[in-house]
Amino acid sequence: MLKSxxxxxxxxxxxxxxxxxxxxDAPVGRFPNLYxxxxxxxxxxxxxxxxxxxxxxxxxxxxxxxxxxxxxxVQRALAEANRGLRDTxxxxxxxxxxxxxxxxxxVDGDRMMAVNVGDSRLYIVSADGTIRQVTVDHSLVEEMVxxxxxxxxxxxxxxxxxxxxxxxxxxxxxxxxxxxxxxRSGDTILMCTDGLTNMVEDERIAQIVxxxxxxxxxxxxxxxxxxxxxxxxxxxxxxIEPYPMGE
Numbered sequence: 001m002l003k004s005x006x007x008x009x010x011x012x013x014x015x016x017x018x019x020x021x022x023x024x025d026a027p028v029g030r031f032p033n034l035y036x037x038x039x040x041x042x043x044x045x046x047x048x049x050x051x052x053x054x055x056x057x058x059x060x061x062x063x064x065x066x067x068x069x070x071x072x073x074v075q076r077a078l079a080e081a082n083r084g085l086r087d088t089x090x091x092x093x094x095x096x097x098x099x100x101x102x103x104x105x106x107v108d109g110d111r112m113m114a115v116n117v118g119d120s121r122l123y124i125v126s127a128d129g130t131i132r133q134v135t136v137d138h139s140l141v142e143e144m145v146x147x148x149x150x151x152x153x154x155x156x157x158x159x160x161x162x163x164x165x166x167x168x169x170x171x172x173x174x175x176x177x178x179x180x181x182x183x184r185s186g187d188t189i190l191m192c193t194d195g196l197t198n199m200v201e202d203e204r205i206a207q208i209v210x211x212x213x214x215x216x217x218x219x220x221x222x223x224x225x226x227x228x229x230x231x232x233x234x235x236x237x238x239x240i241e242p243y244p245m246g247e
């Protein structure tokens with residue numbers, strides 16, 4: 001039985017939370033469970049609308065679908081959300097330029113499927129404390145890192161850190177990245193927006209994930225750590241334990 005915890009926070013320097021999330025340890029449609037994190041952009045009102053709209057549309061599409069493989073379902077659901085955001089932006093000037101990052105995962109036995117657009121992330125933290133980013137950021141600085149022109153640690157504080165190259169609602173053709181991973185006993189899945197990763201180093205994140213306490217307490221401590229370090233953005237964290245302690 002999976003156990004998860006989620007927390008979201010506006011951060012010390014923000015007035016409105018543009019993050020949205022969804023968690024279900026129980027089945028959703030054909031999915032055995034479902035976890036989503038989204039981070040909106042395009043102004044306060046537009047960003048809040050974009051992230052919530054994308055999450056709601058994808059959850060509803062998955063819940064109501066009775067056909068297709070998981071990858072096909074997600075692709076179809078996100079395509080619908082992408083069209084909906086673009087249509088809304090075309091009809092309402094205040095929503096022009098809006099979009100949202102999006103990372104989704106589902107776990108079936110020892111297999112995890114993940115999908116991402118933008119720079120919200122999914123990590124696996126192993127029992128030995130090793131942390132590994134599974135998703136790849138769709139951002140300008142990540143392209144610089146992959147090209148060998150920028151060090152990964154420097155990228156965290158680069159002035160162009162927030163320029164993303166893909167988002168739901170940004171382009172007519174939505175490009176998704178898919179990942180499939182084997183989950184082992186002791187692994188913890190971490191999903192988060194960049195409000196966490198811009199403020200807390202990966203190694204410190206792994207330390208907090210392995211601290212004593214419940215999933216809720218550790219998720220809250222990750223948010224607290226980001227705020228202690230400046231909390232410049234919205235912060236959303238989901239922790240998922242496919243093999244809870246004692247099982």
